[in-house]
Amino acid sequence: MKIITLSFDDGTIHDAQLIDMLKTYRMPATFFLNSGRRGNEYMSSYTPYAAHEIGSHSINHPHISDLTLQEVRDDKFSLEQMSGQDVVGFAYPFGEYSEEAADMAQESGMRYARTVAWNTTNFDMPKDRFAWQPTCHYSHALKALREFNRSRTAQLFSIWGHSYEMAGIKPYDKKANWEYMYELLLELSMADALFLTHADVLCL
Numbered sequence: 001m002k003i004i005t006l007s008f009d010d011g012t013i014h015d016a017q018l019i020d021m022l023k024t025y026r027m028p029a030t031f032f033l034n035s036g037r038r039g040n041e042y043m044s045s046y047t048p049y050a051a052h053e054i055g056s057h058s059i060n061h062p063h064i065s066d067l068t069l070q071e072v073r074d075d076k077f078s079l080e081q082m083s084g085q086d087v088v089g090f091a092y093p094f095g096e097y098s099e100e101a102a103d104m105a106q107e108s109g110m111r112y113a114r115t116v117a118w119n120t121t122n123f124d125m126p127k128d129r130f131a132w133q134p135t136c137h138y139s140h141a142l143k144a145l146r147e148f149n150r151s152r153t154a155q156l157f158s159i160w161g162h163s164y165e166m167a168g169i170k171p172y173d174k175k176a177n178w179e180y181m182y183e184l185l186l187e188l189s190m191a192d193a194l195f196l197t198h199a200d201v202l203c204l
């Protein structure tokens with residue numbers, strides 16, 4: 001069975017609308033949150049994420065050179081306290097990967113760590129679960145979906161992005177707005193695939 005995963009970073013208030021849309025299709029997703037980022041721009045409650053996986057994205061979203069083991073550990077702890085979920089996944093802030101950061105994720109008790117990829121059609125399972133590269137950014141996913149549907153060897157279609165991009169704030173692609181997202185989710189819902197969180201993929 002083919003698998004589709006969806007993950008979204010940064011926990012801004014636009015996640016609320018995205019979660020509503022995901023609910024329509026009963027699609028689970030993974031949301032990578034920064035426990036230290038609070039205030040008007042960010043989700044004030046983690047309750048809306050209850051049907052989804054919560055992952056760590058570090059406390060304050062530093063660049064990789066400033067990331068510390070303490071920051072990853074404390075973020076995991078805070079997110080678990082605030083959400084009541086086990087946090088087993090990490091997404092590198094800014095998608096910046098390093099072996100040191102992968103070690104930090106592992107030492108903090110994470111079971112996987114996600115990087116970023118913009119526009120690939122790689123549908124393989126992750127070879128290194130601490131360098132889990134998604135297939136593509138959501139703005140390229142509609143196009144990649146056709147290939148995923150056609151392929152007989154595709155295993156995993158892993159899509160990532162930010163809900164604030166859909167809301168038009170710092171968009172990577174101006175056309176990848178809410179309307180695009182509705183279309184993407186509708187098309188995805190018709191794919192012959194199982195929707196899982198990142199953590200669930202590792203439990204298979």
Ligand SMILES: [Zn+2]
Pocket residue numbers: 009010057061093094
């Ligand atoms: Zn981020």
